Amino acid sequence: MNPSIEALQAFAEVAARGSFSAAARALGKSQSTLSESVANLEIDLGVRLFDRTGRLPVLTPEGVSLLARTRQVLDSVDVLKRHAAELSIEGVEPRLTLVLSDTFQSTSLERFITLFAERFPDVELEFLFGEEDDVLHLVDEGRAQLGFIAARPHYPATLAHQRLDAESRIGVFAAKSHPLVKAGVTSHPELSRYRELRLGTYLQGGGAGKTGLSWSSPSYLMLLEMTRIGAGWAELPEWLVENYGGDMLQQLDIPGWPRSVRVDMVWSRRSRPGPALAWTLQRLSSGGQHDNAGDDQ
Amino acid sequence: MNPSIEALQAFAEVAARGSFSAAARALGKSQSTLSESVANLEIDLGVRLFDRTGRLPVLTPEGVSLLARTRQVLDSVDVLKRHAAELSIEGVEPRLTLVLSDTFQSTSLERFITLFAERFPDVELEFLFGEEDDVLHLVDEGRAQLGFIAARPHYPATLAHQRLDAESRIGVFAAKSHPLVKAGVTSHPELSRYRELRLGTYLQGGGAGKTGLSWSSPSYLMLLEMTRIGAGWAELPEWLVENYGGDMLQQLDIPGWPRSVRVDMVWSRRSRPGPALAWTLQRLSSGGQHDNAGDDQ
């Protein structure tokens, strides 16, 4: 037989107030209910929880011990109820999936994560990584709710987008030991004689257009790694090279590079953003640093 | 309104089996009960837990999220019930209080603690520290269930005792920088001209008998500390000096010292030892190293 949650609440309240009557008043129930409820709980558990010889009930040692576990039960019930209320009344999403791009600097992400954990402790955060078309695809099909992508002029009609303040610089890099560094390559045509390590998405199978000389990976981090070991040259975000490139990479002085790219957030128009997504959009679109940007609702 | 534990069990079971009927069979209830139970839970929480369009119910994203919390509730309920069963059926004590003496080597204690934690995970272990009469007093008045004390020939009639295998050597120590070390004291009468740092219990107020020249503390560790800073000489367990004395103490060569003292366990005769205490007595009295010493019940 399972104890009822009401009985557990009664037990905890009586223990806390030291009196059946006071606990009854606190819980808005009658004294007799509490008395019977606790008595039944004692029968249920097979343990005498209170010493009732005196005027007021006193916890037995067993009662003290079981009270601790009872509180754990009640706490977990509260968590459950609170989360359910968020889901139903406020309509908060059970989880939020973000597709991150290495174009998007991860430093500004740390602040966001801690704030999000405070504001939505019950929402599961899921991170995916992807670049370019993969981002759009994941968001469009609903696998992710929010994506970050190197800004482009046009987006599918089903996607909303917003440009972020931050901009990211993309340069052309090669390992210092790579032949093209010694050869002093300074133009793009020359570059194309060497192997390019380029971003390849999951979507387009085996590189349409550029083939043969180029290798591809869907992750900037793996491109960086391959560049480090001298497998070729690559377009890489500068911040990524600064943080993870060590001293082994050399930025190439090519006309038109490094380029400054802006980052866009994209999300689906198909359904109205839930509270967690809306909050996230607000926070990130206003730059994140000034919190007083009049962002209610 | 609180959800009932039965309903939460039903929810978890349906989610686990993927079918109301299967869950009903598993829980020994009727299918209609489970169906209604979960339906009411959904109303209670205000959240749709299952998608019922197909033949079998499928968890909604919200359901997945709430299922995790529900499992936590059920787990904590299981802990509560298990602990209650131990307390009631097996009569396990809610907590066990030991009075440790620094005479008792703490190395053999570590093994005991880990084994105890395995065998009685729900029993609270409380440690007190005391020496001599304090130990007897705490055990006799029920504040502690088991005490360790330097062996003595007679004990109060209300206390049972058992000699342990291990023996502890007590020597006379002083700081190497203390005058009596340089003076080359070799007999007890000479010693008495210097300040003694002696064990003083909580019981006997301000040192009956030896006064004036002696300072006292109820803890060997504090005596050790005072000896180290050169406040006087003291009788100390050798193992304590070895472990915590550093190189600052000198053992004095006094006739009759160091003494070998045995350690006794003492417990009350007033009530039959509970399972946890009985287990502890068995384990410690047989030395702790050979586990096959025929100790059942």
Next chain:
DNA sequence: GTTCATTATCGGTTTTTCCGATGGTATCCA
């Protein structure tokens, strides 16, 4: 000793839980 607050117990009502039966429906197989 009297008064006050507290607890246990008892009858009765309301609510919840549970069951069996029933009907509707998706899935599978002939």
Next chain:
DNA sequence: TGGATACCATCGGAAAAACCGATAATGAAC
């Protein structure tokens, strides 16, 4: 296409539990 099967939701009724108000007993305080 049609039948068999397993599944689910719903309904009425029975059993159990929760809850209340009233009452009597008891410890504490004055």
